[in-house]
Amino acid sequence: MDEERTELVPKKQSLFPISGEDIVDNALQNLDESQARKVTEKAADEMVRLAVEKKKAEYRNSAAQDEMQNLIRNANLLDQRVSDYKINSTFETASGTTNVEIKKSGARTILIAVAVGVIVLIMVVAYLGLR
Amino acid sequence: MNTIDYILLFLVSAAVLFVFLDYRFGLLTFGGAKKKEFANSSLVSTLLGLNDSALSELLGLYKREFGPGPARYARRTLKKWKAGEVQPATQTFERFLLQLPKVMSFELKCEVLRHFMEEYAARDSYELDVSTDDWEEKLDPLVEQIIDKAFTANLPAELESKLEWLVEGDMQAARAMLRASQAAEGRLMVSMLHEEFENFERLLGEKHLKPRVTHVLEFPYGTIKLNVKRRVAKNG
Numbered sequence: 001m002d003e004e005r006t007e008l009v010p011k012k013q014s015l016f017p018i019s020g021e022d023i024v025d026n027a028l029q030n031l032d033e034s035q036a037r038k039v040t041e042k043a044a045d046e047m048v049r050l051a052v053e054k055k056k057a058e059y060r061n062s063a064a065q066d067e068m069q070n071l072i073r074n075a076n077l078l079d080q081r082v083s084d085y086k087i088n089s090t091f092e093t094a095s096g097t098t099n100v101e102i103k104k105s106g107a108r109t110i111l112i113a114v115a116v117g118v119i120v121l122i123m124v125v126a127y128l129g130l131r
Numbered sequence: 132m133n134t135i136d137y138i139l140l141f142l143v144s145a146a147v148l149f150v151f152l153d154y155r156f157g158l159l160t161f162g163g164a165k166k167k168e169f170a171n172s173s174l175v176s177t178l179l180g181l182n183d184s185a186l187s188e189l190l191g192l193y194k195r196e197f198g199p200g201p202a203r204y205a206r207r208t209l210k211k212w213k214a215g216e217v218q219p220a221t222q223t224f225e226r227f228l229l230q231l232p233k234v235m236s237f238e239l240k241c242e243v244l245r246h247f248m249e250e251y252a253a254r255d256s257y258e259l260d261v262s263t264d265d266w267e268e269k270l271d272p273l274v275e276q277i278i279d280k281a282f283t284a285n286l287p288a289e290l291e292s293k294l295e296w297l298v299e300g301d302m303q304a305a306r307a308m309l310r311a312s313q314a315a316e317g318r319l320m321v322s323m324l325h326e327e328f329e330n331f332e333r334l335l336g337e338k339h340l341k342p343r344v345t346h347v348l349e350f351p352y353g354t355i356k357l358n359v360k361r362r363v364a365k366n367g
Binding site for chain 1: 238241308312316322323346349
């Protein structure tokens with residue numbers, strides 16, 4: 001039961017738990033008629049703005065999903081053909097920004113590391129030999 | 132005049148210059164970063180960071196109220212004011228933030244209020260490690276907390292006393308409305324997180340690619356950075 005309550009946004013729950021009416025009711029206290037009219041109009045504008053934002057968020061999510069699939073495809077291609085690569089991608093989603101980093105350090109990096117290790121070893125041996 | 136007279140003359144001149152500069156540009160006020168944040172020049176720079184349509188309306192109003200000459204100068208100097216390269220004079224601050232609000236539309240005043248709330252109200256910043264199977268239980272309390280902050284966030288008292296119109300009459304109603312709207316916007320943002328995490332899971336499922344995924348949620352009053360890992364394998 002607790003799990004149900006802690007769910008971020010339970011499925012089928014309204015995206016607008018606070019209705020336009022709530023917004024207006026909260027805001028209208030202690031205002032004269034003219035002020036109340038302006039606030040009501042602004043509240044209606046806000047509801048429209050939120051509906052537009054919702055559409056934009058849906059679009060961003062759908063675009064991000066496609067882009068992530070493309071990223072996987074491209075990374076798999078690179079992975080088969082190249083031994084060293086790095087991909088850094090950023091996606092705008094409904095809730096924010098996703099960053100994905102994929103990198104492969106192949107044989108060349110291992111060779112460089114081995115070469116550096118060997119040089120260090122030779123220097124240590126030479127130093128100890130000279131003492 | 133002897134040397135001491137010259138020194139005294141120099142000190143008096145320096146003091147007069149200091150007082151003039153402080154009065155005219157608000158540049159030399161002591162008191163550290165916090166005081167500077169609400170300096171007249173800084174408030175003008177913040178105001179000019181409004182979105183394009185609100186800024187255009189503001190400049191149109193400026194032209195109507197103060198004439199084409201000052202409006203031309205304002206348009207020319209806008210970028211320099213924003214970047215802090217040129218400090219707006221006290222007169223500019225008074226025109227933009229004390230005189231114009233008297234003739235601004237309610238809509239524009241609401242936009243200025245929204246902008247100032249988002250710029251000056253305190254913001255929280257979090258960083259969390261989550262996996263694709265435990266993100267919900269870790270994230271839920273934080274998200275609730277940040278969304279609820281829309282109902283408690285306030286402009287700093289120093290700013291409210293400087294720009295009294297922001298807390299008078301219908302602006303109180305505007306603030307209540309803005310709060311409800313920002314909370315609704317926050318809920319809207321997280322409403323598609325289930326789908327987003329399904330995408331992350333698909334991506335992280337490509338084990339051989341070893342992808343590193345980070346996701347930043349930006350709310351009006353806080354930011355949550357998530358380091359997303361693969362679902363933790365369970366025995367049995």
